[in-house]
Amino acid sequence: METTNQGNNLTYRFPKNFWWGSAASGPQTEGAAATDGRKASIWDYWFSIQPECFHNQVGPANTSNFYHQFKEDIQLMKETGHNSFRTSIQWSRLIPDGVGEVNEKAVAFYNQVIDELIANGIEPFMNLYHFDMPMCMQEKDGWESREVIDAYVNFAETCFKLFGDRVKYWFTFNEPIVPVEAGYLYNWHFPNVVDFKRGALVAHNTIVAHAKAVEVFKKLNLPGQIGIILNLTPSYPRSQDPEDVKAAHIADLFFNRSFLDPVTKGEYPRDLVEILRERDLLPTVEAGDLAVIRDNPIDMLGVNYYQPRRVKAKEEPAPHDAPFMPEHLFDPYIMPGRKINPHRGWEICEEVIYDIMVDIRDHYGNIPFFISENGMGVEGEVKFRHEEGFIEDDYRIEFIQEHLKWVHKGLQEGANCLGYHLWTFMDNWSWTNAYKNRYGLVEVDLTNNFKRTIKKSGRWYKRLSENNGF
Ligand code: BGP
Numbered sequence: 001m002e003t004t005n006q007g008n009n010l011t012y013r014f015p016k017n018f019w020w021g022s023a024a025s026g027p028q029t030e031g032a033a034a035t036d037g038r039k040a041s042i043w044d045y046w047f048s049i050q051p052e053c054f055h056n057q058v059g060p061a062n063t064s065n066f067y068h069q070f071k072e073d074i075q076l077m078k079e080t081g082h083n084s085f086r087t088s089i090q091w092s093r094l095i096p097d098g099v100g101e102v103n104e105k106a107v108a109f110y111n112q113v114i115d116e117l118i119a120n121g122i123e124p125f126m127n128l129y130h131f132d133m134p135m136c137m138q139e140k141d142g143w144e145s146r147e148v149i150d151a152y153v154n155f156a157e158t159c160f161k162l163f164g165d166r167v168k169y170w171f172t173f174n175e176p177i178v179p180v181e182a183g184y185l186y187n188w189h190f191p192n193v194v195d196f197k198r199g200a201l202v203a204h205n206t207i208v209a210h211a212k213a214v215e216v217f218k219k220l221n222l223p224g225q226i227g228i229i230l231n232l233t234p235s236y237p238r239s240q241d242p243e244d245v246k247a248a249h250i251a252d253l254f255f256n257r258s259f260l261d262p263v264t265k266g267e268y269p270r271d272l273v274e275i276l277r278e279r280d281l282l283p284t285v286e287a288g289d290l291a292v293i294r295d296n297p298i299d300m301l302g303v304n305y306y307q308p309r310r311v312k313a314k315e316e317p318a319p320h321d322a323p324f325m326p327e328h329l330f331d332p333y334i335m336p337g338r339k340i341n342p343h344r345g346w347e348i349c350e351e352v353i354y355d356i357m358v359d360i361r362d363h364y365g366n367i368p369f370f371i372s373e374n375g376m377g378v379e380g381e382v383k384f385r386h387e388e389g390f391i392e393d394d395y396r397i398e399f400i401q402e403h404l405k406w407v408h409k410g411l412q413e414g415a416n417c418l419g420y421h422l423w424t425f426m427d428n429w430s431w432t433n434a435y436k437n438r439y440g441l442v443e444v445d446l447t448n449n450f451k452r453t454i455k456k457s458g459r460w461y462k463r464l465s466e467n468n469g470f
Helices: 042-049 066-079 104-119 146-163 177-184 196-220 242-265 270-278 289-295 352-363 394-412 456-467
Strands: 019-023 084-088 123-127 169-174 225-231 235-237 300-304 309-312 369-373 417-423 442-445 451-454
Touching (some): 019 123, 019 456, 084 417, 104 123, 146 196, 169 300, 177 196, 177 242, 196 225, 196 289, 225 242
Parallel strands (some): 084 123, 235 309, 300 369, 369 417
């Protein structure tokens, strides 16, 4: 595909030094799960006891083989126009027992990845937690335990000291609400608990762990910046009827502002606290927790955007004896005519990315942020194989363009957006969906030694980045 608008003739031009790249995570790409001293995370353990919970029973042992192919991959990042790339350090690789001895082989691996990225002109962005609790820490009750908070902060400090001379952009967590929803509310992920109050404790303790890691980072006085990556799902009411509007407000409190407010403004939204207090659902807050949250706002925010949340006022009240769920306060609303990605079941609504930008500009002090994930998972992409061998994924190019048009508009209107990272660089392992839906700019052939082939979108992404627009 040729871009018609090249060089000076661009319709959408982005600011100088805009970050073009992609995001991935250690557990979804490294593979080598039992290699060089790494120990199990909850994913390895869960797969060992319930492989049927994973698409085609494909587990996390050999995800995409980045551990062995990272040099080749970094060349492919160059070929697909990356000037920045995010991955995560696996706690279970760096400190296999959760606390204590640091695994020197893991240090060597992450050092090589970081150095190789920098040598190729790609800025490394490092995240410290991507749903991947070490199993030994889960055995101590995971995020319900204060001991695990301390262990995580020690892990974070170890990472800052080992790699902070070169990594300038750090993130404490990716989508910290997902382990709460998936692990403690909706029974999607291990430990498969359904208990709102325990979920609330997991959420609070995660935020405390985040704030303490930020505090440690600041004390070390390193050259970089630190933030967190949140998946924002703006809530839209079915109508402007006050009951629908209220339902949307409540959904927003639970699913966005529960994390966004404490990490940026240093406090929980008062109306959320009230809703929980009235129902006796507030988690235990220990002395000093609120102060550490208040005193450690982030430097910059990563925003993962995939889909909006549409809600309406409750039609039937929830049964009295049912254990509390957020959906007792609103109903999901299926908007007629919505556009859906049928492979993932997620709505595609591009202008929402602009609404997020305006919200951050107007209600969050216009803090620096970037789009840290956005992307489209498609099943059965091999049917789009071109006769020359690459996957002709025009739908992905269009998906990116349509979102970028709105990012561009937000930028023109003053939003402080520093870049755009696609989910993801190469096809990788997507949790319980395993390799069902493919998101990459680069194809990974699982039947042929993880062979990489750049897709049409990857070639297009390079031109996008080189032209700094389209
Ligand atoms: C985000 C996660 C990623 C990635 C992506 C795609 O929520 O941060 O890890 O998996 O979603 O979603 P999925 O893999 O569920 O299709």
